[in-house]
Amino acid sequence: MSILVVAEHDGKQIKAATLHAVTAATKLNAAVTLLLCGAGSGAVAESAAKIAGVAEVLVAEVADLDNGMAESMAPLLAHLAKGYSHIVVTATAFGKNILPRASALLDVQQISEVIEIKSADSFVRPIYAGNALATVKSNDKIKLLSIRMTAFEPAAVSGGSAAVKKLAAGDLGAVAQKLSQFKGASLSKSERPELTSAKIVVSGGRGMQNGENFKLLDALADKLGAAVGASRAAVDAGFVPNEYQVGQTGKVVAPELYVAVGISGAIQHLAGMKDSKVIVAINKDVDAPIFQVADYGLVADLFTAIPALTAAIKK
């Protein structure tokens, strides 16, 4: 039996998130098949085939599978499921949207946000905002896993030589659907690294006071080659867009260095960053809970500390 990993791509590149899922899949000790769907999947197949650990690449380049719509992705996964012991996605917006729908069609209880693979049927996953770790065993015939990308290293993008197989229209199951229609997306463009794969993340909270002041963090981030994140309070207040949110219900990050600026350290925020290697907290309140997880705490007004820090760092 082999493992099916559902890839995320933008028609030009495989997303970094998928590389972490490949690593998780290789821990299951079976051949790994990577599934590419929708527009541009043919174009990325060649580079996908080079990912270390991938034995086979399946390409399903049909319009019904464009934009990762759950209503068509789920029947495809259910149709392909027979040949696999596990289906793996990364717990991104894409993976979270499609896999549970497939689980309904397969009558399987999905296992979300896996951080450790104990065996082919036992997995560890965080619950209660990461304040507890549950080891669970699945009795289902096929295991559906979403993996937390910070818990698995990315697979190397070279070294593999997988066979590429094009799936014919007849191999896809009932992917044609009229239930939902993709209308468009407004995705933020940034020169900075992606939040979830950046080596350094600088995040701001309510202490930033407004969106304009986030320019202070942008300047620091540009010096450090960092991504910029935020607390929920900063997003809710409209300082920065939703995709900046780090936490239990936002993005989970685990960079080499996480700098929390004007963030108090609520458990929901900690859930998204406490596995970072080094944590710096800059907060004017000496009692802020963020200091309990910080390796280096600076009690200071951010409006003087951040410009000083930016100036002190050599590019």
Added chain:
Amino acid sequence: MKILVAVKRVVDFNVKIRVNADHTAVDLANVKMSMNPFDEIGVEEALRLKEAGIATEVVAVSMGPANAAETIRTALAMGADRGILVETTTELQPLAVAKLMAKLVDKEKPDLVILGKQAIDDDCNQTGQVLAGLLGWAQGTFASKLEFAADKKTLTVTREVDGGLETLALAMPAIITTDLRLNEPRYASLPNIMKAKSKPLDKQTPESLGVDVTPRLITIRIDEPPPRAAGVKVADVAELVHKLRDEAKVI
């Protein structure tokens, strides 16, 4: 248009939980319980649709032990019209919740079902999508905005995705899961809390609905994550830069 809203009773978001001594469960004795925050957003959205004349009835559904009725009462106090409790002491996993909900959909014939994107106890982020799959309905997950066409036959949903926002048009009936920015839930007023006591609350069980809810996942053990080693306070920016460069070697 009738709306079903799922409301789960969970440990309050302010509580820091502890794992019990024999590592079999999270200690829930004397812990404050509340409605899952994403479900408060769900109830609020349903009520706004009713106030806007789009919805006609809002039915709050909770599943779990008898005291899940309290969570339904909270929804009724916010303004929902009636409640359904599916009572069981069996641990309910998302697939089972979705199957129970699908049976209620067969009975109630709603046009829209609103669930939270995630329960803050199990952090599964599955139930709405599973329900949509079981019913064969369109799904709009992680919604931050809903707009109905004038004929109420399609629903335009703005979704929070990793790179920003995405817009979908869904055929009705449909499933929505709420994200944080959809709205800000109201508080129940005292008169409405009183009124809620006399609103109808129907009871069902997995048996009465004919659903096998036996857990598919067996919990082997629960652990607390390893704590982080204590850090240090630095005196100023210069010391911070020195530590990051020469001690941690991360810049």
